[in-house]
Amino acid sequence: MTQRFQRSAAMAFALALSAPAWAQDTTAPATEAPAATTEETASSTPAKDVTAETVVATVNGKDITLGHMILIRQSLPQQYAQLPDNVLFQGILDQLIQQSALQGNYSGDIPVRVRLAMENEERALLAAEEVGELLETAVTDEAIQKAYDATYANAEGETEFKAAHILVETEEEAKAVAEEVKGGADFAEVAKAKSTGPSGPNGGALGWFGKGMMVPEFETAVMAMEPGAVSDPVKTQFGWHVIKLEETRVKEAPALDEVRGELKAQVEQEAVKAHIDALVEKANVDKSGAEGIDPANLSNLDLLEK
Incomplete structure (x- = not known):
């Protein structure tokens, strides 16, 4: 079966x-038909409204x-x-x-699998129509503005950090490196010579990063520093770091037009979820029939032949 x-x-x-x-081979160019004569063009069936x-x-x-x-x-x-x-x-x-x-x-007779497929298709298509009608009125400029205000308007700007580091294997090595750079050695040159991390050849430069982008121990150390300062040795899962915080900046909230697309998607998602939740809550739903059914039956195609 x-x-x-x-x-x-x-x-x-x-x-x-x-x-x-x-x-046919759709990659091959279509054969060009001979140009129609004036007589053939005049006698062709005119296009009709459809x-x-x-x-x-x-x-x-x-x-x-x-x-x-x-x-x-x-x-x-x-x-x-x-x-x-x-x-x-x-x-x-x-x-x-x-x-x-x-x-x-x-x-x-119409086979069970055909009837069920038709029912599934009708259900899916009409559900999509319902969602489409909802979205015609759910996404407005007012809704997008409200989403923007909730996400960005009252949020404090996020501080970002620009730092470099020198990564070594032991605390003793890190202490020696920290003493060297604090004594006036060029941080980037020491990083190129001694750092075992992938950023070493670039002078230890890590570029700009925000909260949550570094491992916790590294992030905590950076957030406690002032621009221009060099840290004492910091241990993480990767080894021992000596960090130099170069500068900080506050990342301002984006303009509404810059995030309009993602806000529109957010409004759509929230509107659809709220609508579905309300409909399901109001519906008379009885799932008792699913109790005791082995989930493995989802792969049993023989059931569609009964």
Whole structure:
């Protein structure tokens, strides 16, 4: 049963996304059609006004509409989406005709797996519609401004530090290094000569960093220093450090336009979550049926054949 399910699912996928008429090497340039003559252009069928409900073909009395074709077009993998419109149009139309013929010839009951797949698809699509309608009104300039104020307006600027360090293996080495640089030796040159850390060749330079970017012992030492000062030896999991704090700065809050995109995403996420939470809270939800079911059944495809 499992093999049958996998085989039929694979066939359905192939039927939905490929067709002999257009399953070609999409990397090769399309053959250029001869230019139409004036007579051919004049006699061609004029374009007509269409809607999603415009019928493009009928198979055994069942309509195929332009809307059906548009949805297939949107679901194609990228290699098919790059094909010319005329190739896509004919290929999709032929494929829908083939599927309709196959569907019409099927005489059995609707399989459980098909019914459940259709229910899942309808549920997901309508849920997405509900979210889409919500977001049309949830994201406003006022909501984004409120999110900005909550995140940045009343927040104190974060202090950032620019420092360098010399990393050695033992406390004795660190004490000797600290004494050397405090005695007037050039910090960068000593770092190049003695630091075992990856920043050594660059004079121990660490650039700018903020809170939480260094290990706690290192961060605590830096935050207690004044610009220009050199620390006593500081032990971390990496070894012993001698640190020089070069300067500090206060990172100002970004302008609203700089973070508008992330604030918009935040507003959307919060609005959707609040809406879903409210709907679920109001809904009559009974999950007792899930009790006692072995989670391993999620992989049991045979259940879809019963």
